[in-house]
Amino acid sequence: MxxxxxxxKDRPVTVCRISGPSxxxxxxxxxxxxxxxxxxVKQEIAGNLIVEVKGCRLALDAGMARHILVQEAGL
Structure with a gap:
């Protein structure tokens, strides 16, 4: 994880867990x-990410991205 x-970038990953406060x-x-x-992950700009999730593209700052724990898809 x-x-x-x-x-x-451009490699699908699977969300395992979300950390942080409720x-x-x-x-x-x-x-x-x-x-x-x-x-x-579609793009990374200064640590901030443009990601695609459930068919939508979203911008996430680096702090939020650290709360999303992932692993390579299919593992």
Missing amino acids: MPLCYAE RVKNHLADLGFSPQSQVT
Whole structure:
């Protein structure tokens, strides 16, 4: 498992766990980040990410991306 901020660009990963306080977990869940969902990093700009989750592209700052723990898809 690794934080989403370390995922390779254009390589799908699977969300394993969301860490942090409940308000962070709830916010990320509202955006579509839940265990077993697939996420793809599309672009990284100064540590901030553009990601695709559930067919939508979203911008995440590096702090939020650290709360999303992922592993390579299919593992």
